[in-house]
Amino acid sequence: MSLVGFWFALEDATLQNGCLWFSKGSHKSGVHRRYIRNADKNSPELLIYNSPTPSYQTSNFNSVPVPKGSLVLIHGQVVHFSEQNKSERSRHAYTFHIIEQKDAKYSEENWLQPPPEGFLSLYKH
Secondary structure, X not given: OOEEEEEEXXXXXXXXXXXXXXXXXXXXXXXXXXXXXXXXXXXXXXXXXXXXXXXXXXXXEEEEOEOOOOEEEEEOOOOEEEOOOOOOOOOOEEEEEEXXXXXXXXXXXXXXXXXXXXXXXXXXX
């Protein structure tokens, strides 16, 4: 199943206020860990990671500062992060994900689950 993240900058995203960083070529290496629903119903944590955080070389990451109004498309397997906002300025963004549904099985462990009627389709196949 393929996934694309849409990240709309509602304000300037700078190095000072926590712009996105991407690991070069990481979209080619597959998924390293997943954010999943916690099977332990007694746990206060609803969502957990399915494995420890992998170690990444920070020299392999590129910062992506963008002005307000920019759209950043994020490949579903690319390793990315943002630093803590240490500035006086906010860095609001609007984000959502689109998945390819045709002939795909959606994992029951996935952190985001469809409602009973399914996810809203953008188009019919």
